[in-house]
Amino acid sequence: MRNDPLSHGLWEKTAPPAPQTETLSGDARAQVAIVGGGYTGLSAALFLAEAGTDVVLLEAEEIGFGGSGRNVGLVNAGMWVMPDDLPGILGETYGERLLDLLGDAPRVVFDLATQHGMACEAMPVGTLHCAVGESGLAQLGERARQWQARGAPVRLLDREETRAKVGSRAFSGALLDERAGTIQPLAYARGLAHAAQWAGARLHTGSRVTKAERSGSDWRLETATGALTARHVIVATNAYTNSPWPQIRQEIVHLPYFNFATPPLPQAVRDTILPGRQGAWDTKQILTSFRWDREGRLVFGSVGALKGAGQAIHRAWAERAIARLFPELKGTRFDNCWYGHIGMTADHLPKFHRLGDNVIGFSGYNGRGIGPGTVFGKSLADLILGRISTDELPLPVSDVTTQSFRGVREGVYRYGAEAVHLLRTVF
Numbered sequence: 001m002r003n004d005p006l007s008h009g010l011w012e013k014t015a016p017p018a019p020q021t022e023t024l025s026g027d028a029r030a031q032v033a034i035v036g037g038g039y040t041g042l043s044a045a046l047f048l049a050e051a052g053t054d055v056v057l058l059e060a061e062e063i064g065f066g067g068s069g070r071n072v073g074l075v076n077a078g079m080w081v082m083p084d085d086l087p088g089i090l091g092e093t094y095g096e097r098l099l100d101l102l103g104d105a106p107r108v109v110f111d112l113a114t115q116h117g118m119a120c121e122a123m124p125v126g127t128l129h130c131a132v133g134e135s136g137l138a139q140l141g142e143r144a145r146q147w148q149a150r151g152a153p154v155r156l157l158d159r160e161e162t163r164a165k166v167g168s169r170a171f172s173g174a175l176l177d178e179r180a181g182t183i184q185p186l187a188y189a190r191g192l193a194h195a196a197q198w199a200g201a202r203l204h205t206g207s208r209v210t211k212a213e214r215s216g217s218d219w220r221l222e223t224a225t226g227a228l229t230a231r232h233v234i235v236a237t238n239a240y241t242n243s244p245w246p247q248i249r250q251e252i253v254h255l256p257y258f259n260f261a262t263p264p265l266p267q268a269v270r271d272t273i274l275p276g277r278q279g280a281w282d283t284k285q286i287l288t289s290f291r292w293d294r295e296g297r298l299v300f301g302s303v304g305a306l307k308g309a310g311q312a313i314h315r316a317w318a319e320r321a322i323a324r325l326f327p328e329l330k331g332t333r334f335d336n337c338w339y340g341h342i343g344m345t346a347d348h349l350p351k352f353h354r355l356g357d358n359v360i361g362f363s364g365y366n367g368r369g370i371g372p373g374t375v376f377g378k379s380l381a382d383l384i385l386g387r388i389s390t391d392e393l394p395l396p397v398s399d400v401t402t403q404s405f406r407g408v409r410e411g412v413y414r415y416g417a418e419a420v421h422l423l424r425t426v427f
């Protein structure tokens, strides 16, 4: 993408091609305009087109250019916020509805991948949230209890079971979530794009929306080379917003996150590290994540930007950390690395906004966007199709709030992660 190897790294090398798309040129019309070609926009485009709606999606760069093409690929069920806290924050109705929807979101993702024959390395085999120390274990025990009370198939593993499932002695336990799994994230975005285009959606890349203005009861969206007029607009630009709705970005603090990938590793190693192929991450604040890709590369990530001094600091940390977790990998070098920006909201919950008459969007997924982006995109389609009312959405309508000191907070994330990785002597 944009010939930058640090933007999408391994995923760009192993994803099947995106569908053929062109830049918007001249004047176009549609019933629905979608701004942003990540999971949210593409899912909305797919479900709208399948219902026979005339829909046009405008993406500034390429399909999956934002978080959707750069992430770890952990298809999670739920948010970072504890399940029992959600009804307290959102009210009983929205809290329970959101929990149900997000708990089921990985199934929706994996079903879509199967239904549309997406070559996106879908592995619905669960995830392992790995406990560091006694406090990490207590935290996961509570999370397990809360999900189990809701009938979710999650299980707290003890130290020995965790050692067998992870292939490392570093963790005091783990939460196995059988609803979840992994995918190749850019391949999934491109798979959604193929499916949406096949269903009749018109997708334009290299088509940044620079201006939005009313035209009677419609909206007119301008790009450098064309204009699109539509009654409804979905704004799906999220953490990568660079659009006429800058308030979306002002509500979000960017948390940088990087990944390093090994070359394909020998079968003997693949048989001992995550032998069940679950995706994994730990309970540390500056967390570590690790997962396999289809060819047996271990993808190893954490908080930080591969920029300036961060490049060398995070690489040196990753080489030390992977060897501490998995001593058999001592001396392993990485041949792909990339990073992106996670969009964090103040309360760590996503938002639904009405940005004008018939202008709607979800944003702020806090690093949990594969399942949520997919099901929220479908909710936006259902709302426009009149299948649900605003009251039946998974989140209430909220005003956009600006986070103060965003630059400072983003600096703290970036340089704080560098300091931690420079000084950390354990993994």
Ligand SMILES: Cc1cc2nc3c(=O)[nH]c(=O)nc-3n(C[C@H](O)[C@H](O)[C@H](O)COP(=O)(O)OP(=O)(O)OC[C@H]3O[C@@H](n4cnc5c(N)ncnc54)[C@H](O)[C@@H]3O)c2cc1C
Pocket: 035, 036, 037, 038, 039, 040, 041, 058, 059, 060, 061, 062, 063, 064, 065, 066, 067, 068, 069, 070, 071, 072, 073, 074, 075, 076, 207, 208, 209, 210, 236, 237, 238, 239, 240, 241, 242, 243, 244, 256, 257, 258, 339, 340, 341, 342, 363, 365, 366, 367, 368, 369, 370, 371, 373
């Ligand atoms: C490094 C990293 C790791 C992550 N790990 C995980 C994970 O393991 N599991 C998980 O569930 N989530 C993870 N996430 C979060 C997840 O990737 C995002 O929440 C999700 O991709 C958001 O999808 P989206 O469609 O809403 O936005 P995006 O995928 O960011 O798409 C927004 C698009 O809008 C486009 N755009 C912006 N402005 C304009 C404009 N003016 N005109 C036209 N287009 C415009 C951008 O170019 C971009 O392509 C991670 C994110 C990152 C960055």
